[in-house]
Amino acid sequence: MPLLLARIDDRLIHGQVVHGWGGPLRPTWIGIVSDSLRADPGRAGLYLFAAPEGARAVALSISEALLPSTLATTEAERAFLLFPGPEEPLRLKEGGFPLHEVNVGGLHHAEGKVQVLPYVYLSPTEREMLLALERLGVRLTAQDLPTNPARRLAPLLGGGA
Amino acid sequence: MNPAQVPRRPFALLVTHAALGSELLRTVEGILGAQSDVQVLSNDGYSSDALSRAIEERVRDVPGDRPVVLFTDLAAGSCGIASRRAQHGERLVRKVTGVNLPMLLEFFHYRDTLPLDELLPRLEAKGKAGITVL
Numbered sequence: 001m002p003l004l005l006a007r008i009d010d011r012l013i014h015g016q017v018v019h020g021w022g023g024p025l026r027p028t029w030i031g032i033v034s035d036s037l038r039a040d041p042g043r044a045g046l047y048l049f050a051a052p053e054g055a056r057a058v059a060l061s062i063s064e065a066l067l068p069s070t071l072a073t074t075e076a077e078r079a080f081l082l083f084p085g086p087e088e089p090l091r092l093k094e095g096g097f098p099l100h101e102v103n104v105g106g107l108h109h110a111e112g113k114v115q116v117l118p119y120v121y122l123s124p125t126e127r128e129m130l131l132a133l134e135r136l137g138v139r140l141t142a143q144d145l146p147t148n149p150a151r152r153l154a155p156l157l158g159g160g161a
Numbered sequence: 162m163n164p165a166q167v168p169r170r171p172f173a174l175l176v177t178h179a180a181l182g183s184e185l186l187r188t189v190e191g192i193l194g195a196q197s198d199v200q201v202l203s204n205d206g207y208s209s210d211a212l213s214r215a216i217e218e219r220v221r222d223v224p225g226d227r228p229v230v231l232f233t234d235l236a237a238g239s240c241g242i243a244s245r246r247a248q249h250g251e252r253l254v255r256k257v258t259g260v261n262l263p264m265l266l267e268f269f270h271y272r273d274t275l276p277l278d279e280l281l282p283r284l285e286a287k288g289k290a291g292i293t294v295l
Binding site: 011012013014015018046047049051106107108109110 | 210211241246
């Protein structure tokens, strides 16, 4: 089965993911790809606890996400991959993981970030990483909830993606 | 009893999605009258990390060594997760998820007369008892 959702969201597992996306898509497996979260079991546990009913959630380092066993799991399960920012999907794509589409669902305001959409604020580095993902053939859509329309992100990034 | 004379009156911080917290508080005040020693924090615009820091800052700004009851809505949502992550040093902070109107009415009605250890189980009981399928 193809990956149901690959999503950049700095809140990781939260209400929109559990109810908004999890309700209609009914994931059975959620992988949070983050080296920092993987290295902090206490913090990871807070997010893994929040997984929707019927789904098993795991925290993965980027290198673990690139293992063949992870790909096999995403193909065998109704799988979500969640990323705290653009770096993780970029490194997965560069490492050969077959990411074809990434949903940008929530990158919130912080100092030095510029608003692109109400729920997407980007630093220059994040913008460059998203452009790099597009150049690698990953279709980027911005969509906070499945009931709202998806927008192509590339035209909003500039840089000739 | 004059609330100002009550030592260690618990302060309430409502951390919720969107405007739920402010509307809950507005409704409580419509029933019980104006309340002090309460703040509302919406998750609007916050990343998980930033929301956790904002909670810590709000709690830090509570005067004195008042205990704080931190109410959140979805346990498995950004507010619930951020409230669990937030660290508060030596201050007594108790965290309650699933906030609803019966629970808040109980809190504001009894926070000046019941010790926190008695009040908190009542909040849980009232919150659950307020749900009835008719």
